[in-house]
Amino acid sequence: MGSLSIWHWLIVLGIVMLLFGRGRISGLLGDIGQGIGSLKRHLKD
Template identity: 65%
Template sequence: MGSLSIWHWLIVLAIALLLFGRGKIPELMGDVAKGIKSFKKGMSDEDEASAQTTSTSRTVEHKADETK
């Protein structure tokens, strides 16, 4: 009862095809692929921006007051 047989998967696939149609599934996968590419590009742009910020930033040293 806990495992799914090949017949279960075929029925699920048939229902998915009926709901979404034959042309919608490849279109949906294409949209997912575009989203992943856009996400990766955004992450690499963020890495480049942080690398530029790191190279131009300055460090300020703070000396403790020792007169106490």
């Protein structure tokens, strides 16, 4: 009951794609990736 099946995740992903659109999600993921990379560089210094 606590975990979600693959079908639940696919439905949630589909709803998110409909709400935000494909370009906005890819831009957001790119920004998150850049932020993580920047954080790793700063922690390394």
